[in-house]
Amino acid sequence: MIKVLSVASEAVPLVKTGGLADVAGALPAALAGEGVEVTTMLPGYPAVKATLAKGTRAVAKWDDLLGHPARLLAGKIDGNKLLVLDCPALFDRPGGPYQAPDGVDWPDNWHRFAAFALAAAEVAMGYAKGRRFDLVHAHDWQAAMVPAYMSYADPALALPSVLTIHNMAFQGWYPAQVFPQLGLPAGAFTVDGVESYGGVGFLKAGMQAASAITTVSPTYAAEIRSAEFGMGLEGLVQARGGDVSGILNGIDPAVWHPAHDAALATPYDAASLDRRTTNKRAVEAAFGLDEDDGPLFTVISRLTWQKGMDVLPAVLDHLVGNGGRLALLGSGDAAIEQSFLAAATRHSGRIGVRIGYDEALSHLLQGGADAILVPSRFEPCGLTQLYGLAYGCLPVVARTGGLADTVIDANPAALAAGVATGVQFDGISEHSLRAAIDRTLALYRQPDTWRRLQTNGMAADFSWAASARAYAALYRSLTGAKA
């Protein structure tokens, strides 16, 4: 049995702002069948501590964790082991994990996640009595300092480590002034250590120190070797060479399966796709759309440049002009939100927009819309296209990262071979988006072809089993454990 400490800043069902939470939350159960016992460590945000209240014990404490007292609480969630860093000065606040209620990043995020990573490093190395681990799995910049703290504390005690990059765009970069407050030796501020472009780079530090680096799809693992996707760290990705690999995310069928999804108006499966109509009616009602059997697109996304959401508003007149409708759920950049709201006003009954975050509504949209648009400029893996495949909501995606790896374009050859599952297009421009919408509308007008695309997607296997096997193999190779 390999014992892994998985360190993340969010995990379902406790706290979620994006795909990282889905992955960190699903991995423990998926890995249990692979001879791996995962303990997840999270910061003690109020929502996390509220869930823990009963049956929780303090198993370690710090008088001075980068300046503040803290405790380590041990509990369980869905049967999986959980450790929570209770450090009220840093985590007991309103708002989200990274932002104040007004949507602005907490100015002391460097302090919060340095303390979190330092605590996790010490726990990994045996600071909490009775807890021994074989390997640390750190997710994204918020946990990336764990391998660095371990190696600067004592290279002999440092455990093997995996750093998973869910998004290279978020690097946790801070000015050099924060360095003296990180509790690291002066020698750590070098190009081989935590220094990055004159400041401190949390993700960079982890990429330097981790035994292995993974990202969440094979194509993205290749893309981040280039300047276009590497966001300044492509040189380090290249230098780490064979230590960098891509392991595709899976989806959790206990949460995402149309046959037993309580958020749907009605459940269905590949043999009862007609029942999706009931869900479509529910989506129309929720978004104030006309009742109509024509093609209904959805978007469930952060409304940001990464996701191509700055370009989409410009093609909505075209989408509606050609018989399409759109139900959009998301939040993000204020200017992008305004463009979508303006489109909804222009096309009342044809475009409905919900600004916000609503987990249940996101399920209903996958179960009731016909196609989900994912025009990302880059996409490490992407989960909404996987949910779309599982729900018969056709993914219409940019050919990049995990989107390229998971959707089979309905080109003539793939259609003839009967293997297509969606629509892919190259490059994010008004022109490419219009063309992709036109192709999707043309496919929708061929009901037999459309149904085949839906059932192909629903039959595709994106469960966690294959990913869990790949992670377990990586853990074994790093710890020397036998299969």
Ligand SMILES: Nc1ncnc2c1ncn2[C@@H]1O[C@H](COP(=O)(O)OP(=O)(O)O[C@H]2O[C@H](CO)[C@@H](O)[C@H](O)[C@H]2O)[C@@H](O)[C@H]1O
């Ligand atoms: N307004 C809203 N209401 C309800 N639910 C909403 C929502 N907006 C988004 N979601 C949900 O949040 C998740 C987003 O996951 P993604 O994989 O699309 O992107 P994200 O960029 O957050 O994750 C990063 O990490 C993940 C995990 O590795 C990678 O797949 C991805 O490429 C990378 O950018 C999905 O579960 C989606 O349904």
